[in-house]
């Protein structure tokens with residue numbers, strides 16, 4: 001197994017500035033980094049967030065502003081640590097290290113982003129980083145229920161993207177995100193970037209239209225985030241998600257899930 005230690009661990013203190021519930025199960029948290037990170041993150045990099053009394057967990061960067069040292073993450077409260085995070089009050093202190101993982105900026109002028117649930121986090125940062133306009137960046141955001149979509153379309157628009165929604169209720173596409181994907185004409189897009197839970201990505205691989213390059217941001221178990229523990233080994237691919245990912249091309253993603 002290839003193991004390359006790229007990062008030494010240096011924790012930064014961060015202070016919670018705002019905690020906004022943007023849908024029935026997503027919270028957007030903005031922190032101020034008290035020690036300025038050395039470099040700005042590039043999408044789809046992530047941080048290890050240390051939550052006092054709980055654990056360190058990987059979180060995608062959903063936003064960053066180097067001028068006022070603010071960093072945003074998107075939290076879906078599913079376990080004890082994320083539930084605690086979603087309930088935190090402004091002024092709380094946490095720790096983080098990063099930015100981790102490999103950046104990838106797709107070449108081209110027009111992109112389709114597909115995000116399921118909390119997979120929206122790295123897509124939000126892509127929108128900001130690429131300086132998106134409604135012509136350049138289209139975002140298909142899918143959840144099961146309308147309430148889980150919440151305010152996400154407004155957030156996507158604010159960052160320059162053109163939002164489309166998919167859910168089993170009142171959405172632009174009624175049905176699953178995969179149903180919606182198969183109904184989109186991919187002509188004119190330079191790349192499709194997909195971010196979401198493993199089940200969504202596995203199911204999508206069979207339906208991929210390979211006339212356009214597809215890239216997948218994978219979510220698997222990450223413990224150390226810096227290539228030390230091997231927990232994020234991608235089996236047949238002989239790669240580590242935390243070092244070589246989190247984004248992989250179609251061929252590599254097929255090998256991960258085959």
Ligand code: FES
Nearest residue numbers: 223225229230242
């Ligand atoms: S080696 Fe990737 S999480 Fe530890």
